[in-house]
Amino acid sequence: TDAQVVDNAQLGAYQLAFESGSLESIPDGVRNGGAKLVVLSKEIQKQNYRDPKQAPFTEVTMAEFTDRVIHDAEGMAGSVFVAELDTHCLDSYSYGNCGIHVVRAVSA
16 A cells, blocks of 8 residues: 555665766756555455555655665674564564574684
8 A cells, every 4th residue: 555655775776866866867857756666466356466666755755665675784884783583583483484583603
């Protein structure tokens, strides 16, 4: 739904690419109209797709998203990543499989 994609990073990245001029062949005068996903599924009634939309970012939301990208990029550029153990890591019936978190380190 539209409400579910308000903070969607993939759609935010499309808007950031547009606003930063990273997309080629955009005609002059075209403004950011937001972004949307096209989700294909035979399970959706009346049509075989959904297309939730993310509204165009305001100056404030664009700045917040840009800060988020910078923060995430700095984190990914780091040399240390801390694996946070949670209850689902050891529960074979929960969502996800975190086996890598609970095995002995194999590198120094």
